[in-house]
Amino acid sequence: MTTSLAPEPQSSAGAPPESLPAYVYDLTELDGHMRRVRAALGDVEVYYAVKANPDPRLLRTLAPYVDGFEVASGGELAHVREHFPGAPVALGGPGKTDAELFADVTRLHVESPSEIHRLLAAGRAADVLLRVNLDIPIEGASLAMGGGATPFGMDPAGIAECLALLEGQETVRARGIHAHLASGLDASRMLEVAATVLDYARGLGMSEINLGGGMAVSYAEPDRTFDWETYGSGLAGLRRPGEVLRIEPGRSLTVYCGRYVTRVIDVKRVHGELFAVVAGGTHHLRTPATKGHDQPLIIGEPGEPTTIVGQLCTPKDVLARRVPISLKPGDVLEFTMAGAYAWNISHHDFLMHPKPGFHYVTR
């Protein structure tokens, strides 16, 4: 299903029209984006959060710019090991099975005191970061994994319990602190959160700190990208000599390189409202349904507000509402910002429609 195509200045963004719907990944865009992000971050280590998009071609494009990969399951770990044997890997996530907890990884992100109990009982060597959920206000986040009661990480009492368990032995080594508290914060808010996490880690005498991912992207204003320069220089200012700072972004790295390209099957007016039904839908691109946004798209000819829906028999199969665009059957539509949490979070088998094509464009 995967082919590599030369760029074509056509409306299907590099996908042959007969293969639509299709995902088109612009590897040149990803390379350029990664180069800028890497340059902005100086000495800060970057692990790519594989769950955002594990496509091997994307991983290969971004690998030269990252220090490692962050995985959240045994499946992702096996996938990274297959494509990048020997690359540094951090494994995290709540509810680890024994196979996950005892995996041989560069860093294990511990989510609970019972994980420490299990490691010690099994006599397994591990280099761990303790995941903390600090009770700090997280305003403006699109998702909050911390700042209150959530199943992610531990409160400071849980961290203290882990440190007490680890005393007097060398097999399980506490290397530092991990914090992934929120997603959707801009650079200045991220820096405030980072300063709080750093204070906390220093209070415990820890010098390795993973500040997580969650850098904001805007589906409403695609041009408003995360300010990596401000974040990078801010972290450089916060970092003290001897400290290792690491981040693990996902969405903000790969979201922009992917497009979901499809064509209009039907246009109809129902009770006064105009609908365009496209081939495919949210079973290929679940992002707008799960996040409750309108997926951005390229507007060719402007027109009457049109709600763009997919082929599923559910009112939730909406890709974008009341878009001012002129559409007729056969027109090609390109949804942008479909490179992260898009295909890989979608319910592909619902209604048994065909899968999309996958195309990789380099310029």
Ligand SMILES: *Cc1c(COP(=O)(O)O)cnc(C)c1O
């Ligand atoms: C999902 C996740 C990330 C990546 O988050 P993005 O919003 O994609 O940047 C990083 N760390 C952890 C622990 C995660 O669960």
